[in-house]
Structures are given as structure tokens and as C-alpha cells.
Amino acid sequence: MVSPSDRPAAGLLTAAGRRALDGLLTAWAAVSVTFFALRLAGGDPVASLLAQGLASSEQADALRHQLGLDLPLLQQYLRFLGGLLRGDLGRSLYTGQPVTRIIGQQIPYTAQLAAAGLFVALALGLVLGLLAAGEDRGRRFPLASGLAGIATALPVAFTGILAILAATRLGQVSVSDPATLRSLGLPALVLGFASAGAVARLMQAGMQETLAAPFMLAARARGLRRGPRLLWHALRPALPPVVSLIAIEAAFLFGGTVVTETVFSRPGLGRLLVGSILQGDFPVAQGLVVLSALVYTLSHVAADTLGLILDPRLRRTE
Amino acid sequence: MIRRALAVASVAWLVLISLGALLAPLLSGTDPIQPVGPPLAAPSAGFGLGTDALGRDLLTRMLFGARFSLASGLLAASLAVGIGGVAGLAAAMHGGWIERAIVWAANAMLAIPGLLLALMLLTAMGPGVTTIVLAVGLGGAPGFARLARAAFLAARQSDFVRASHALGAGPRWVALRHVVPNAGTALLSLATTQFAWAFLGTTTLTFLGLAGNPSLPEWGAMLNEGRLHLIDAPHLALWPGAAITLTILSVQLLGNWITRRQAGADARRAAAQIGS
Numbered sequence: 001m002v003s004p005s006d007r008p009a010a011g012l013l014t015a016a017g018r019r020a021l022d023g024l025l026t027a028w029a030a031v032s033v034t035f036f037a038l039r040l041a042g043g044d045p046v047a048s049l050l051a052q053g054l055a056s057s058e059q060a061d062a063l064r065h066q067l068g069l070d071l072p073l074l075q076q077y078l079r080f081l082g083g084l085l086r087g088d089l090g091r092s093l094y095t096g097q098p099v100t101r102i103i104g105q106q107i108p109y110t111a112q113l114a115a116a117g118l119f120v121a122l123a124l125g126l127v128l129g130l131l132a133a134g135e136d137r138g139r140r141f142p143l144a145s146g147l148a149g150i151a152t153a154l155p156v157a158f159t160g161i162l163a164i165l166a167a168t169r170l171g172q173v174s175v176s177d178p179a180t181l182r183s184l185g186l187p188a189l190v191l192g193f194a195s196a197g198a199v200a201r202l203m204q205a206g207m208q209e210t211l212a213a214p215f216m217l218a219a220r221a222r223g224l225r226r227g228p229r230l231l232w233h234a235l236r237p238a239l240p241p242v243v244s245l246i247a248i249e250a251a252f253l254f255g256g257t258v259v260t261e262t263v264f265s266r267p268g269l270g271r272l273l274v275g276s277i278l279q280g281d282f283p284v285a286q287g288l289v290v291l292s293a294l295v296y297t298l299s300h301v302a303a304d305t306l307g308l309i310l311d312p313r314l315r316r317t318e
Numbered sequence: 319m320i321r322r323a324l325a326v327a328s329v330a331w332l333v334l335i336s337l338g339a340l341l342a343p344l345l346s347g348t349d350p351i352q353p354v355g356p357p358l359a360a361p362s363a364g365f366g367l368g369t370d371a372l373g374r375d376l377l378t379r380m381l382f383g384a385r386f387s388l389a390s391g392l393l394a395a396s397l398a399v400g401i402g403g404v405a406g407l408a409a410a411m412h413g414g415w416i417e418r419a420i421v422w423a424a425n426a427m428l429a430i431p432g433l434l435l436a437l438m439l440l441t442a443m444g445p446g447v448t449t450i451v452l453a454v455g456l457g458g459a460p461g462f463a464r465l466a467r468a469a470f471l472a473a474r475q476s477d478f479v480r481a482s483h484a485l486g487a488g489p490r491w492v493a494l495r496h497v498v499p500n501a502g503t504a505l506l507s508l509a510t511t512q513f514a515w516a517f518l519g520t521t522t523l524t525f526l527g528l529a530g531n532p533s534l535p536e537w538g539a540m541l542n543e544g545r546l547h548l549i550d551a552p553h554l555a556l557w558p559g560a561a562i563t564l565t566i567l568s569v570q571l572l573g574n575w576i577t578r579r580q581a582g583a584d585a586r587r588a589a590a591q592i593g594s
Binding site: 026029030032033034037038040149150152153154155156157158161162164165168254255258259262263273274276277278280282285286289292293296 | 422425426427430432433434437438439440441442444445514518521522525526527528538541542544545548549552555556559560562563566567570571
């Protein structure tokens, strides 16, 4: 951690490059944490196969050897990193398929859901946040901030069930019809609503801060009209925190997809993860955690870079 | 006015479920795990909220569920606050390589979002209620450590801490006498948020069926069970779902109220000091 210094403003590329390097280090750290946590706390992943009677003890020994579990920890770690660089995450204990292929098959479902959810979260969050901020206190909408608060408190599991219940009561869909339920609309709405609250709150806080800033008064004094004043002067500086929140939310959305996919019985990475944990399919679960750590750090770097573009002041301090 | 009413309502709800959890065996004469009536019975005098798919009394299960849900949320949050708080204090007070090591470790763990960190630990330790509590507690610790460090640092940089240093006070005295109490309120509201998070986390994991014991009376697990009877008996899902939501909402409202009150008190104290 470098403390804020009087370093002169760095160029956009330098600042972005530094973030990228930082992200790479974080990704490596996260992957290592995953590996060691799983090995040190996990005990023997083959034991669950033995306990379920799915493998004889000779088969288990052979499997341990094949997975490299009989090697010293450090050597296992190097093997794991080497495999990761080659895009090899091992094979499922149950089906024997490569983990990358198993995960690859599920990615489109989750990516669709997460993208649609993110869109709902942003659209709903920005509208609610702007309504809640208002330019002066008299015009604030308590309903908007109330709704934002409720959105953060409602568990995805419950909103999902409420949505299904409402949809079946309204006669739009029936639970017995998987085609409509698995369609994207309802799950995306449920998933997006959960994140919309956080987006709205941050938007509101950011807008209130910038609305009170001296440059807003200056803009007013220069005779700028309300529309441009709000959109250009107040909204733009309020966006970087929202953008970095989106990076966090992107990861949260992944957590949310775990629940959403379960509620709506959709296929996807989240269901795969829960299933592999329940089964004790260790390489698949490990691969999923590694993947999400990589996606998470990547989205952070992207968000930081976007923030640097939006607000030049951020380029100065580390 | 509305804020005050909401805070009172939140406290009332939290007191109600705490009492329900503590007095569950006294309030209900039936067993939460054994069937006591016909399956999916409507609410009646005998069964206040009706029965579930196996004929177990829903009210009894809700009361015992409060026990499991609140206790696991509280334990997980305490774990996160305990570990994170100590790490944050050590980082803020020591500085140097200790601070760098703690911040680096927290950031590395935060590279995996909390729920995923919990799921990762569950992968390692296998499904189960104890594992869920441990996983959610450890999963929340790095985030709390970072927030706690910030709160402690803010308190450390205040004028009275500098004055105390200048008067020759030792580091331990400064930490315990000045920094911890002055970061206290900030930490209290952080801790309430942490509880809301931990409660959501544990109920989410049990909802996903990771408790390993399907008959467990626990709100998250009950919500999951109720999902299968949405058409014929929606109340099976609605009661536990509403209870979870109300609890999280109450804790959040309470946290906001504490923060706001403290901000008001700080402002009054500052005004008094200027006036004197």
C-alpha cells in the first residue's frame, strides 16, 4: 500500500497499467488463497468417494496419485499453477471430464443471466438514485430511497419465490411450464432488483455530494440550465463510485446467480458449484472458485480504468 | 418521526423473535421434527400456522427456526467481528510490516467475494451447519478487518490521541483508553451491518441445502422446503421468507439509527466545546 503522496499527476496509461499489475498480483494471491485453503482445511478430497462406496481403496490410491495428492504441498501448488497457466484445471472426480469443459458448458447460461441482471440493476438503480437525490430537499422522493433500502434487505431467495408466486397467481406462467420459467425475464428482474438498491444508494450519496460542491454553484452562476447542470456537472463525478460498485456487484451477481439459478431451476455455474460442493467434487468446485476470483479481479481492473477515464482527479493519488 | 417509529418497530421485531427463540420449548408443546398432524393442513386452533408437507407444526418450526437462524447469524458475525476487529486494531496501531501484511492478506481474501469465500470454505470442509457458521464468519472477517482498520486509524489521527502521546502515554494505554472507545460507535454500526450480512449469508447457504440436514428447523432451509409447495401451500415459504426479510431490514434500520444518533451526538458535543 503506497500512501497518498504529492506525486505529480500520472498519465492515464501509467495509472491504468499500475492498476492492471495490481490486479494481476491480487488474482495470483486469490488463486493461492483458494489453493491453500482447500488443501489445508479440506483434508482428503478422495475420502468422500471412498465413504460413498464409489471407489475401492486401491482405486482411491490410484486416484490420489493421478491427482498428485501424494506429492508435497509445494510441489502440488507449482503443478496447480502450471496447469492453470496452460488452462488445465484437472478433471471431475465423478465424470472424469475436464473441469474446463464442464465449466465452459455452463458459462453461457450464467453469463446471460448476470448480464441481464446487471442491466436491470443499473437501469433501476440509476433511476431510483437520481429520484432519491433530487436537486433540492423539497423534491426528494422518500419512496425511492425506501424502495432502495428494501431492495438491499430482501434476500434473493425470497424475492425469487415471491416473483414466481406472483407470476403464477397472475396466470402469466405456470410452475409446470419450465420453458417460460427458465426464460430470462423473471430471474433477471429478481437478480437485478437485489443489486439495484446498492446502486441507488451510492448514486444518491454521490449526487448529494456533488450537488453541494462549489463547482455546482459556479455552474449555476454561469447560468447553466438545470438539465446540463445535473447531467454533466453533477452526474459525471458521481459515476466512478458507481462504476467500481458495479465491479463488486458483478461478483455479487455471481453469488446471486447461485441462488437465482436454484430458485428458478435454471442451469448454470451457480448450480454447478452447489452441486459439486454437495457431491464433494473437489476439482470442479476449485475450478469455479478460481474462475470467479479471476473474473472478479478482472472486473475490478476494468472498473478502476473506467473510473480513471471518468474522473481525472483519481489519476493523481494512488 | 417516521425514522423513530421505524427504529421502535425494528427493536420490537428483534425482541419478539429473540423471545420466541429463547422460549421456543415453552411456547410450543409440539416437537419441531416429528409429524403431529395431517400434511399441509390449513392454519387452525391446533396448528397456529398450519402444518408442512410432513405434517409438522409450522409455528413450532418457526419458533425453533428462530433459534437456529439467529444463533448461527450471531455466531458467524461474532467470529467475523472478533477476528476482523483484532486484525484491524493490530494493523492500525502497529503500522509497519504488520500493517502491510494484514492489509495484503485481507485484500487477497477480499479478491474473492464473501459468499464465494464461504462457499469455498464449504468446499473444503464439506456441508454442515457448523461449517456454514465457520465459513460465513471467516468469509466476513477480511472485510470487517479493513473497515475496522479505517475506523481505528481515524480515531488514532484525532487531536486527543496526539495530545495523549505528547503527554507521554504508552501505546497500549492510547489504544485501549482512546482509540477503541472512540472508534466504538463506528464499530457498533459496522457490527450490526456485519450481523445483517452474516444472517443473510447463513440463511442463504441453508436455503441452498448446504446444511446437510434437511429436517433442521431453520428459516433458510424451511424457505427451501416451502419452494416445493408454492401452489398448494404458499404459506410454507412465505412465513420463513418474511421472517428472514424482516430481521435483516430491522437490523439495517437499527444500524442506520445508531449511526445517525451518533452523528447528532458528535455535532452537539462539538458545539458544546466551542461554546465553553
